[in-house]
Amino acid sequence: MNLQNASAVAMKDLREVFSNIGIYGPMFGVPLFFAIVLPVLTLYIATNAAPAAVIKLVQLPVQPSDIYLKSLAFTLFFAVNVLGPIFMTMPIFTASVIAADSFVGEKERKTGEALLSMPISNNELLLGKLLASFIPAVVLTLGVFALYGGVVDYLAYGQFHVYLLPTVPWLMMLAASPLLAIAAMGIVVFVSSNVKSIKEAQQISSLLVLPVLLMPFASIFGAAKITFSFMLYLIIGLAVADLLIIYIAAKRFKREAML
């Protein structure tokens, strides 16, 4: 495999994404906004809006009697069990947007013929395009987790004089993010030969956020607890699913998909 070919494709795709504010603007803007606003809202609700009421809404592992501790427990629960899964959707969205633009965009912009006529193998092409989607998705997720963790800790320290993050399940959510990005990219490769537009591919691969978004509801209503073992099973399951998705996607990938 000629890695220079793959890296040329990856660099080109990255430049393409970052040359269009319509693509990278919402991709970065929305998570950054959420990373600040959601922790602030959480703490406001926990400490000011209804500290006693909110504690009844969620099934906390412990039910502290003190109002201060209730607010603290709620903030921690919300920061990990509710906001964590929300931020886990970031790698899915980012990878879907870039991968769809990268794979289906060649078809939509009619540049696929020129690219495919180059002496580049399918594997080099796939690797380049997957890297172009994977790297920003992971970097953005790392950045967003760091920012949201930082905001949570800043606010928590100001209010409770303790740092709440990172916790082990929270770190495992971060560890699961690259696997979610890979799954989203695999789905794009999978559907790229059957879709006609970038939006179509994005919409299909974005469906992957639905099971992730079940997690906060499941933990609010006590159906699931986001613990170390839960996250471990999730990561193992995702890794197996990724291997399967990428294997099938690579097998099914046809050069014609970009024409």
Place this chain on the structure above:
Amino acid sequence: MQSDIAVRNLVKRFGKNTALKDITLTSKKGINIILGPNGAGKSTLLKCIDGLYRPSSGYVSVLNANPYTDAHARSKISLLADVYGLYDFMSVKDNLRFFGNFYGLRGDEAIRKTAEMMGELDLKQYLDAKVEALSRGTKQKVAFCRSMLNEAQVLLLDEPTAFLDANASDVVRSHVQEMAHDGKTVMFVTQRLDEVTRLNSRILVLREGRLAAETDAEGIYSTVFKGVDVSVRLARPIGEKAIEGIRNIVWKNGKRPTLIKVRINGYGEVNKVLKALIDCGAYVVSVDYAEPALEKLVFGGRK
């Protein structure tokens, strides 16, 4: 001598549509013109030869390799497709650098390699311009320069002069002829009969996905000049009696005409008509005819 391109029983289907139906051909060194109307399958054939499409059945071999599966084989092939395929967000320079990467050209090597051609095509002023800001003709010129990056042995050109002005078209054609002269194999797709005359080479006529005929310029004009009306323009009026001897005059602009239309049944008759007119003292200033649609031409009894 082995042909650079060998196509055997090639069939290409897109869903229920069959774009190529059992095409068998071998290339010859030099220019191989592929002539055919819209929808004949010309572009699909080039894309199969370049390895962009996997044949539904049959096989394509270029320089003894399968271009669909063998990426290395494509380093010796160059395709100028019907869409220019440049990245709009990049400058001309960056496009050439990007595509040059795949041929092992690093840094500005790709720019240096195409500098002469860019000069001839008046492109140097656009080197730093983004492709999205260029006209269609200029994009086509850049795409032609890109197709020269790898000094390919096999050139696949899909209507390379379609959006070019006369001067740029001449530059492109003369380069193509030069490459043909250097022993390269060129597949030149066109639907323009004047291009056929200019390139003066072997012609493969494609129609409705089939290879309808293999011919040359003479074969094309033998077919074209069957029952076609030729207009002859004269510098000054000529007497009615002077044109009495000319058969098949279908129209003239007055009793002492300066413009006559003659029905021709073979290109040789054009000379006879002109000779008759000149012998009668006429001054011929132009000969013109309405080129028939390619769809209507019949080659060897096959439309």
